[in-house]
Amino acid sequence: MSDHGGRRGQAERDAITVEIGYALCSAAFLAAVVCGAVVGPVFVFDVPDGVRRAVLAVGAAIAVVLFVARVVSVLMRFRPGAQPSQPGRTRPDS
Known part of the structure; x- marks a missing residue:
């Protein structure tokens, strides 16, 4: 929710939607x-079936872990309503 305790505005909801979409697409x-x-x-080299299955399982596991880690890291950095820094300003309230 916003800082004033009210409901989120349309701009905040849109920003959250865009951030979720970015997190999912970049993670995929x-x-x-x-x-x-x-x-x-x-698939390029001729390897035994056991090795092929093991590498496929490891690759899928790594992909799942990276997908989740990327989504979480992107969404944890996102702060709705946070104003970007302004160069040349010395204090946030100036």
């Missing part, structure tokens, strides 16, 4: 790239 991209980097060589 990161997970896909890392999973592809880990699992990709298995």
Whole structure:
């Protein structure tokens, strides 16, 4: 909620929606790239089925952990209604 105790305005709700979308998209991209980097060589080289399954499992696990970590880290940094810093100002209330 906002600092004055009221309900969130439309601009704050829109900012939260955009931030959630950014968190999900960037997390999905990161997970896909890392999973592809880990699992990709298995499809390029001839490896036994046991190794293939193990690498696929490890790649999927890493992707899930990175996805969750990215979403949490992006959303924890987001503060709705926080004003960006203004260069040249010495105090927040100036």
